Amino acid sequence: NPLGVTIAKEGEGEGDRLKAYAGAKDFTGLPLSDRTQRGLKDSKFVHMTAIQRAAIPHALCGHDVLGAAKTGSGKTLAFLIPVIEKLYRLKWGSMDGVGGIIISPTRELAIQIFDELRKVGKHHSISAGLLIGGRKGVGTEKETVGALNILVCTPGRLLQHMDETPNFDCSQLQMLVLDEADRILDMGFAGTLNAILGQIPKERQTMLFSATQTRSVKDLARLSLRDPEYLAVHAES
Ligand code: ADP
Numbered sequence: 001n002p003l004g005v006t007i008a009k010e011g012e013g014e015g016d017r018l019k020a021y022a023g024a025k026d027f028t029g030l031p032l033s034d035r036t037q038r039g040l041k042d043s044k045f046v047h048m049t050a051i052q053r054a055a056i057p058h059a060l061c062g063h064d065v066l067g068a069a070k071t072g073s074g075k076t077l078a079f080l081i082p083v084i085e086k087l088y089r090l091k092w093g094s095m096d097g098v099g100g101i102i103i104s105p106t107r108e109l110a111i112q113i114f115d116e117l118r119k120v121g122k123h124h125s126i127s128a129g130l131l132i133g134g135r136k137g138v139g140t141e142k143e144t145v146g147a148l149n150i151l152v153c154t155p156g157r158l159l160q161h162m163d164e165t166p167n168f169d170c171s172q173l174q175m176l177v178l179d180e181a182d183r184i185l186d187m188g189f190a191g192t193l194n195a196i197l198g199q200i201p202k203e204r205q206t207m208l209f210s211a212t213q214t215r216s217v218k219d220l221a222r223l224s225l226r227d228p229e230y231l232a233v234h235a236e237s
């Protein structure tokens, strides 16, 4: 396989659909909303990277995804597009609360994800917020968190809101993303993640990305994913 892309298996009844999308090289070849297509075009994103070609079709079909690809391979869009599309297809609105949670190991990475979300999602009406602590006090966040649809968070701050914020409700959560799972675990957040996993709905879609496949990432995958597609990108995209 010249692309080094492994597409592990196909769900029943969606084989043809997946095959068509799995062959797509550009974002325009994917069945995305016009709003997302416009966001991608405005941001000058045209050709998909290998991990995006591998992961997005499966994620759009509702599958859990375990993606391995090195830094700089475009993992952010590989999960942001499915999160946005999922909520858009469900006609998610301001009254529906938290529909997507993206967990990142550090504030800096969370800010980068948030910036990319704002760019590619700019034609959508879905709201998004950063829960990363720092200068802004948790009190300020607490006032707004109930109205947000997509949360980009660090693990500690997310759990703090789950435990302390009265109007924090993620009982309708549709999609969980664990980005840089290996780093999250290296930083000692395994216990925090387990506590978070215990407080969110089991019925959801999950995408887990990691640069490396360590033992602890595999353990986390077993805990958080259901019948996932294993997508590993070995070569340059
Ligand atoms: P990773 O999370 O795998 O380290 P990122 O998602 O941060 O990688 O992407 C790395 C850089 O590549 C970012 O600047 C991002 O905007 C850019 N990028 C991602 N996907 C594409 C694409 N399909 N076309 C052009 N640039 C892209």
Ligand code: MG
Residues within 6 Å of the ligand: 075, 076, 179, 180
């Ligand atoms: Mg990344």
